[in-house]
Amino acid sequence: MKINLKVWRQKNNKAKGELKDYKVDHVSPDMSFLEMFDVLNEDLITKGDDPITFDHDCREGICGSCSMHINGRPHGPLAGVTTCQLHMRSFSDGDTIVVEPWRAGAFPVNKDLSVDRSAFDRIIASGGFISVNTGNAQDANNLPIGKEQADEAFMSAACIGCGACVAACKNASAMLFVSAKVSQLALLPQGQPEAKMRVMAMVNQMDAEGFGSCTNTGACSAECPKGIDLSNIARMNREFFSANLLGK
């Protein structure tokens, strides 16, 4: 396959960026999208050009590093798939593909396709945990949790923190990310004592980071590679309003 690429190049946070054209020949349908970038970078290095910077690590869809906005969609055309698990068999010979970084005020560009997502870490640091010091725990089976409830908490906990939800949202809202963590811990009995404090702190931090508001378009959930459900946002709103009513 031959692929034409338009890739966002930006030297650093301060520089102005632009889309540049590249051609990649000899693309195999079995290559992953990132392996196609490896081939392109190898070409660029051979020519003495600066290779394209992009975030990636595990390349098996779980670390949440990869973050390419492909033809206008976070992680590309397939549902439920991260960029690293997208394969070239999903494209056709001669296609032109536009690749940009996540676009959000709260995710400034570091270089080329790499953005700074540390806002997510700060949101977790504000309350996305259960306060239990090492060594304080009781026997694990002293706290039975119904399977269905545990499974639901697991579904929320499956979030990989990639930021596709923010990139998909026209308001760059982080509601899906924040609500997934709020939901996981709200669904579990261990999370109850701090539930109200948690949701208030995390929502406040989310606002402070400059993420936008939620207008319920559902683009976040539709583009989420882990299928985090919109009902998480509803649950977080419920938690938030009840915490507010109780004046926490």
Added chain:
Amino acid sequence: MSNILDSKIPEGNLNEKWTKYKSSVHLVNPANKRSLEIIVVGSGLAGSAAAASLAEMGYKVKCFCFQDSPRRAHSIAAQGGINAAKNYQNDGDSTYRLFYDTIKGGDYRAREGNVHRLAEVSSSIIDQCVAQGVPFAREYGGLLSNRSFGGTQVQRTFYAAGQTGQQLLLGAYSALERQIGMGQVKMYSRHEMLDVVTIDGKARGIIARDLVTGKLERHFGHAVLLCSGGYGNVFYLSTNAMGSNVTAAWKAHKRGAYMANPCYTQIHPTCIPRSGDHQSKLTLMSESLRNDGRIWVPAKKEDAEALRKGTLRPTQIKEEDRDYYLERRYPAFGNLVPRDVASRAAKERCDAGYGVNSTGEAVYLDFFFNMTEKYGRTEATKKGIENPSAAQLKEFGAGVIKEKYGNLFDMYKQITGVDPYEEPMQIYPAVHYTMGGLWVDYNLMTTVPGLYALGEANFSDHGANRLGASALMQGLADGYFVIPYTIGDYLADEIRTKAISTDHPAFAATEKDVEDRIQKLLNVKGTKSVDHFHKRLGKIMWNECGMARNIEGLKSAIADIKQLKVEFWSDVRVTGEANEFNQELEKAGRVADFIELGELMCTDALERNESCGGHFREEYQTDEGEALRDDVNFAFVSAWENLADGWKLHKEELKFENIKIAARSYK
């Protein structure tokens, strides 16, 4: 024997060692903890757990990771589960059995004292994780669910679908973030440690590079903890993340820390086979699949040839024409033999000409029997259907399989384009984990005072082969329950040491070394990319220091690697500059270290004239092709000291006082 290799295992009965140690180890009072600073390099299970736990105790902690967030460390990719001797299944498990299985699984090349401690704390790990909100799989009654893993005959593995590592890491990460929010930990993401600073023989800090600005930074610590993972990427293709590297451990080695058993590499039996030269990494299919998947190749060579040509489908091969070679060779453990045994058996069949894909390097992992006969029939009975049709059996069974392994099946289909509900998976062994690592004593301290190694970065608990679901256990044990005690033994004597200014000449000199090396890499201005050299190194290592090794191959590999090193430093092309975000420069530094490590791995493999666990020397095997250990001459840990003109071997004798050392049989 050199006295520097004092393992410091406490005296006394095996099951009292750790308890007595904890009661008698030096303590640091809370006021003094506040003035002691600890550097943690790496934020995986070991690093996050250690950083969070030490901060909770009151120490001032700085934590470093090269990823953009501590949550992305490669522990996140562990799929199958975590072992703990809870005996919730009432199937005869105990601390002793977990200890015994681990020593035997490690082919009698691990320390009894360390492994028993690991088994003792395993239960507390599960308790801690549940308290943090880790959503483990549960039964309908609300209690925790377990499954089996290789090398054991009990069900002691706790799991969260096929994402156990993710959930455990997110638990440790949330504990870490809590401490960051409280100001007890200062986090340095996108920072790579490039050297250890030693003052008067003690580790006192690190030089780190801010990967976004390229700036070098000096950081002081009363102690430095390396939790930087394993070095499987020396093989280029492995199941490790692209960024996983040996640099932190290797720099420590160059500053005096001994490297132990570097040749012990775990080749995982069930990975998705490679598809072509563009391949950048390999993807694991969890060992838990071997609970329900049966491994086979065709019994007839002509069938294998037809499969390779694509003229025959596996589903067309009759039951009697299939060779379930693990069930045949190892009836007691069957498909659940340990990883090293399963990997070698796959290689043996493929080398003999029975491989099933176009490269000839693949075997089948087949779920059809258990899907239909085990789960399908049970579900049909539950539904009260007496004579279910084949279609019903498959439909019901597929539902159960989806529940257990859904995400793995989806991942397999996404990568290969083949639906594993319809056709057996193709699998082949791939590099997955490294049992070797920095030599540490019972306190997890390396041969450099104040420098510790935790998790996969150390060598201590898995001997020559790690059992499945034990990596997560060890990483968290080291971080949550071991280092918080053992570090006190050292820091109690450091309470009078004031924080050392990073203007100290040792910091300046070490930073200069780092800067010079970066400039040297950039100044080669050769013609070949970093990846070019990494791929060549990987090929040498896989061919000569992989699943099977022999004296000629290892000797030629050492010569080839030396040559490769010369070529690298004269012909590598590192684009860009030092003072910017430069991923090629990052890779170049790591590959340069991998090349040196590769030579040491081959040297270690050459020195060890026996076969054990992940180290299989072709010269040392039984008539049936099983590994032939030599307990008379090789029951020791090889610890390598880095010298200006090569390496010096030190031996730590392994004493087995509680387990009778025996041939390792799974038949």
